[in-house]
Amino acid sequence: MKHKIFEITIMEKIGLHILKLAFLLISINVFSQNSSSVTNGTITKKIISQYFKNKRTIKILLPEKYDANKNYPVIYTLDGFELFPIASSYVNFLTKYDVIPNCIIVGIYHNNRNYETMPNYGSDIRIPVTEFLEGSGNLKSHLLEEVVPMIEKQYSVSGFNVIIGHSNTATFVNEIISKNENNFNGFIAITPDLLKKQTDYLEKHLSEKQLKQTYYFVSSGLKDDKYRLESGIMLDTIFHNSKNTNFKGLHKIYSAGHLDLVPKSLNDALMFIFSDYKNYDDFNDKVLNSKFSISNYIDQKSILNNKIYGINYKLNEEDFYYLLNLVLEKKDRKLFEQIFEVGEKNKFFNKDDKYASKAQYYEEIKLYDEALKNWKLQIEKGFYKNTFYFERPFILLTKKLKRQKEAIVFLEKAIKKYPEGKLIFNYLIAQTSLKYSLKKNKGIKAIDYCINRFKENNKFSLKDALEIKSNINKN
Template sequence: MISQYFKNKRTIKILLPEKYDVNKSYPVIYTLDGFELFPIASSYVNFLTKYGVIPNCIIVGIYHNNRNYETMPNYGSDIRIPVTEFLEGSANLKNHLLEEVIPIIKKEYTVSGFNVIIGHSNTATFVNEIISKNENNFNGYIAITPDLLKKQTDYLEKYLSEKQLKRTYYFVSSGLKDDKYRLESGIVLDTVFQKSKNTNFKGLHKIYNAGHLDLVPKSLNDALMFIFSDYKNYDDFNDKVLNSKFSISDYIDEKSILINNIYGINYNLNEEDFYYLLNLVLEKR
């Protein structure tokens, strides 16, 4: 595709679910750093969907022609641009993604409206910065070892305290063997997550015994499961089943409605989950 923002030809790759059905809707996972993240994300998603851990998803890889220009974080090198705004190249990447790539995917495929974005290193910082942009179109954010200034984390904290969000999930991973400033950024974000009282926001920071590169495979699986943590989540069942007026039929209907409201997909209880819930009922009642 030709981008009006970069004025050049751009490459994106699209992986559809194995049994893609135009009569069904699918969440979409967008990976920045396509050369690195698209193959591994595709592999992880393939196995997680195969075993029913997450729903079937469309995966889109964004490939950079000049990564340094397109993803350079704003550390104040240009005094004319506040550090809470994108530099020129990253601003073009944001516009390319939001105004060119996403509309094409929405037009060509049956999407559910639940979008996830994944970034590593510079593009992880990009992921963090796109959250607070009003035109952003994502529900799930995965930032693998971002590097942020205090003004940027303060801005995110203020944004979360003031903004009425749709259901939003934000996963951050840090490595003990990585650059100390990146680890510090993750720890600060963890504090922001803990302090947030926004009921529609779920944030999680995890630290791994990993360096800059191996943090990707070590944390991506956890990240994807967190983003879809409300898919087939029956953690509240043990408490609700003790209510004398409890109806398992109503419970399943409520879960189906919740999954549809969050992820935009229809969900029917499978056999394994049915027997799991049935055994809990027998144990409790």
């Protein structure tokens, strides 16, 4: 059977070229409507929203050392003109001091705020008060179906999303929690205004739905509208009564009005949303378990941070020393050895002073023999730069362990090990001999060396040495 051959005429070819050109022009036109620029580190994007049928402004601030190979939580601020600058400032300082993890901040700018954020107070009887009005419904769709997908496509995100709103947009934040399609984990509502039916709806949602880990912070002002304060109090009751183990809610009241409530509460809000980041508040309870392992405890914290915030967290030096101090309070040798091992593994100790550090911590928990052992190891390993590394174990022997004869022998060996300290060591030998009535001849020999070879130092004067010799001769 012969195959039929189709021939394309010149006119058809021209038609195809025209069609291709038309598609190209459409593509160029659409592309030109979406634009991006960068000013002072802030990325400004202009995008066309299919829900609002107009051009929208989105601003993005990446962490200072943004790395596409790392994942970052994203904080979305509604009321971009108001909340994006202040949220960016607060987040900048909180991340600088590692109070919260590095985050991407996104500002949503409204073209017609009243239309886009008007709460549903039942003015349209056709729309239940638990549903959005047209404008806020478009805002929800714009946020969830246009902005969030765009951010997730273009940047390295962790999957932990936070949304912040104030006044009308705080009410919006509250209403979006109970929507099944919402993909936020943290909610910050600064002075929302809600009907009881709306708070009841939230309570029902929290009791019936299996949530992912969710944090909800609400702030109210004593100088603000009384209905807004009442909304906060209703939400507070819901927070306290909720038995949803994946939900954490906090309501705080401030001596503030409608506007100054933003700066007064936003810092607390951000810290609450990230309250499980580097949270070691349960350490004292966990440590009571006889099978407790500090290394496993820290590993579990890392796993928890990854599970909740989607980030890889590594123990930092400041947190290590915080845990070390908690361990020292327990005065438990086993726990101390565990925490010290963690410090060594993470290289938190100066390698030249490792044993000296360990010795001092042992002294603090009154395990003096272990302390002495580590002072000696510090010297045996060759890490001694001055007389300090010999004086400390000497003081430990004389004052804490009450082994003065051994202390003198220790310093005699120290003279051979560290000749630069001979003057100081001889003075200590003479001083100890006098104080504890030990080996008078050694004491005289040692103080004679100090007098005959005296050099200015910060340990004793020539007058001190002469006085010791006089006292030794009297005994």
